Amino acid sequence: MTANQVAFLLVGGLAALGATGVVACGEKPVRSALCLVLNFFLLGVLYFMLGAELLGIIQVMVYAGAIMVLFLFVVMVLALQSQEAPRHKERRWPLAIVGAIALAATVASVIVTFDPSPFSQPVGDGYGKPQAIGAYLFTEYALPFEVASVLLLVGIVGSVLLARRNA
Amino acid sequence: MDVGHWLEGLGQSNPVALAAIRVVLLVLPILVLVPGLIWLERRLLSWMQDRIGPNRTGTVTFPSNFPLKFLAGKKVRTFGLLQPIADGVKLFLKEDVTPSAIDKLVYFLAPFLALFPAFALGATLPWASTGFMPFTSIPGPYSLLTPVANVEIGILYVLAISSLGAYGLVLAGYASNNKYSLMGGIRASAQLISYELGMGVSLACVALATGSLKMPDMVMQQEAALWGVAEHIQNWFVFTPWGLVSAIVFLICLVAETNRAPFDLPEAENELIAGYHTEYSSMKFAVFFMGEYAAMFLLSGVFAAVFLGGYNLVPVRWEHLADTYPAMAGFYGAMAKLNYWLGPLWFLGKCAGGVAFFIWLRATLPRLRYDQLMSLGWKTLLPLAVANFIVVALYIVFTSLYGPAGGWGAWGGATLVLVLLYLNIAAATRKGPLASPPRRIALVDGTEAPASLREREQVKT
Numbered sequence: 001m002t003a004n005q006v007a008f009l010l011v012g013g014l015a016a017l018g019a020t021g022v023v024a025c026g027e028k029p030v031r032s033a034l035c036l037v038l039n040f041f042l043l044g045v046l047y048f049m050l051g052a053e054l055l056g057i058i059q060v061m062v063y064a065g066a067i068m069v070l071f072l073f074v075v076m077v078l079a080l081q082s083q084e085a086p087r088h089k090e091r092r093w094p095l096a097i098v099g100a101i102a103l104a105a106t107v108a109s110v111i112v113t114f115d116p117s118p119f120s121q122p123v124g125d126g127y128g129k130p131q132a133i134g135a136y137l138f139t140e141y142a143l144p145f146e147v148a149s150v151l152l153l154v155g156i157v158g159s160v161l162l163a164r165r166n167a
Numbered sequence: 168m169d170v171g172h173w174l175e176g177l178g179q180s181n182p183v184a185l186a187a188i189r190v191v192l193l194v195l196p197i198l199v200l201v202p203g204l205i206w207l208e209r210r211l212l213s214w215m216q217d218r219i220g221p222n223r224t225g226t227v228t229f230p231s232n233f234p235l236k237f238l239a240g241k242k243v244r245t246f247g248l249l250q251p252i253a254d255g256v257k258l259f260l261k262e263d264v265t266p267s268a269i270d271k272l273v274y275f276l277a278p279f280l281a282l283f284p285a286f287a288l289g290a291t292l293p294w295a296s297t298g299f300m301p302f303t304s305i306p307g308p309y310s311l312l313t314p315v316a317n318v319e320i321g322i323l324y325v326l327a328i329s330s331l332g333a334y335g336l337v338l339a340g341y342a343s344n345n346k347y348s349l350m351g352g353i354r355a356s357a358q359l360i361s362y363e364l365g366m367g368v369s370l371a372c373v374a375l376a377t378g379s380l381k382m383p384d385m386v387m388q389q390e391a392a393l394w395g396v397a398e399h400i401q402n403w404f405v406f407t408p409w410g411l412v413s414a415i416v417f418l419i420c421l422v423a424e425t426n427r428a429p430f431d432l433p434e435a436e437n438e439l440i441a442g443y444h445t446e447y448s449s450m451k452f453a454v455f456f457m458g459e460y461a462a463m464f465l466l467s468g469v470f471a472a473v474f475l476g477g478y479n480l481v482p483v484r485w486e487h488l489a490d491t492y493p494a495m496a497g498f499y500g501a502m503a504k505l506n507y508w509l510g511p512l513w514f515l516g517k518c519a520g521g522v523a524f525f526i527w528l529r530a531t532l533p534r535l536r537y538d539q540l541m542s543l544g545w546k547t548l549l550p551l552a553v554a555n556f557i558v559v560a561l562y563i564v565f566t567s568l569y570g571p572a573g574g575w576g577a578w579g580g581a582t583l584v585l586v587l588l589y590l591n592i593a594a595a596t597r598k599g600p601l602a603s604p605p606r607r608i609a610l611v612d613g614t615e616a617p618a619s620l621r622e623r624e625q626v627k628t
Contacts, residue, residue: 028270030338031270031273034273037334041331053318054319061323061326061327064327064330065327065330066360069333069337069356069359070360072334072341073357076340076353076356077353129319
């Protein structure tokens with residue numbers, strides 16, 4: 001095993017563990033959220049290891065740094081009101097098994113039909129650099145980018161409207 | 168340069184060792200300086216508040232029969248420099264109380280989550296010149312030593328890591344199972360999220376002007392001629408109009424991000440005991456404390472690098488002066504070399520100056536109210552930063568189209584339009600003068616007060 005593989009297994013394995021922890025800590029919402037933070041952070045590290053610096057840092061900044069802090073904020077405000085999280089005692093085994101099989105089949109189909117040849121080619125000069133991604137965002141993907149920002153704007157205006165109506 | 172050659176060789180034969188040296192050179196000074204910063208804070212604060220402060224620890228009085236004659240009976244003062252060590256020993260030896268009804272894992276994790284971002288912040292921060300040595304075109308040894316990682320995303324890294332700083336405080340507040348701690352944690356998360364925006368946009372202005380996200384590039388950009396006109400003076404961003412606005416916004420956000428007074432609402436002692444670290448004692452509290460000082464120091468460094476010309480002592484282009492005035496080339500050349508080789512010292516000095524500024528703020532300003540905090544962040548700093556961003560963008564576009572004159576024209580025009588817009592908005596949303604009834608002083612039974620009493624009351628108000 002090369003050093004790269006060891007590093008990948010370590011980070012990827014921890015990320016997978018974190019993802020599992022999100023569900024496993026269902027009784028304690030804050031720990032669940034923490035596991036998700038760990039997962040997001042390590043996903044950013046994985047992007048770094050692939051040379052996609054900008055994607056990695058945005059993953060850390062937006063998901064681990066901003067969205068999850070908001071999540072925690074909400075969880076904590078809820079914890080202020082009631083200390084006990086709702087418990088789901090009933091277990092839906094058939095549904096869980098079907099879901100697990102479907103997921104496994106999807107993952108397996110990707111692994112089986114996986115073509116590694118594009119990944120063995122050397123990447124271009126500006127790969128993963130902010131300049132390259134910025135250039136794409138402002139030329140080829142300008143319209144989707146703007147549509148996404150309009151969507152966000154609509155979301156903000158909508159939430160303000162909803163909050164106003166209740167007040 | 169022997170050290171330079173050795174480092175170069177090491178970089179080729181063993182890059183991991185070189186990286187480790189870079190990390191040690193960043194982290195060690197912070198670890199060593201934190202006690203010094205605590206001493207600085209206590210002494211400076213006491214001086215500003217007209218008190219004496221800790222000035223005794225470390226003062227030694229030698230007995231009159233001391234063997235060394237010149238010391239016998241003398242008092243050696245150290246101005247309380249050993250106070251931080253005494254503080255450290257005290258914290259270390261204090262009883263380590265752990266509350267019983269806590270979330271154990273999260274409780275012990277939180278201090279380290281607060282410390283980690285504080286130390287990781289500086290990884291892209293250049294503390295010395297990464298460019299050529301003066302009067303040569305050879306990169307100097309400093310370019311191998313700093314920053315720890317010269318990645319393309321330099322300044323974004325600082326933003327990302329400083330946003331992770333919220334976790335330590337939030338989780339400490341949650342895990343302590345104390346309502347005051349929880350309030351502190353909630354305040355911390357709300358405050359950090361709010362001020363990150365202004366911080367990000369004000370840094371975006373600088374990134375736009377530099378055309379790079381790398382922090383060494385940002386410092387090098389500031390070594391150009393001032394406003395593209397004054398050739399002997401460096402273009403520190405704080406001297407440019409847009410840079411000044413950015414710097415002010417960034418500085419305020421910096422204070423809020425580090426939870427320092429007047430933005431220390433998460434640990435407001437007269438409302439929340441000690442906020443998020445109420446339930447932390449002994450070394451666990453010390454870890455929070457240390458994280459705060461390390462973050463303060465490193466963020467001052469970021470401010471220095473982004474706005475204050477980084478490792479340059481004064482905004483003078485010595486090399487250019489030496490080229491222009493050959494008669495004085497010896498002096499200017501020596502200054503250029505001094506500026507280059509002692510760069511780390513100048514940078515440390517700027518960091519310490521930043522910390523002193525934080526302390527000054529703490530001594531001067533009362534704590535903000537929560538609604539004032541939110542409205543400052545969202546209604547003042549963020550719009551100001553965004554307006555500044557638009558102005559910078561226009562300035563850059565017009566400079567590239569019509570040269571410096573076009574750029575400054577666009578800058579003036581855009582500023583004028585924005586100011587007018589602001590005045591209009593302010594006028595449209597201004598509330599009229601409060602319609603309060605004229606003051607009237609009446610006695611208990613409703614009759615008017617006698618004139619003498621009224622006069623006295625007026626004098627008082």
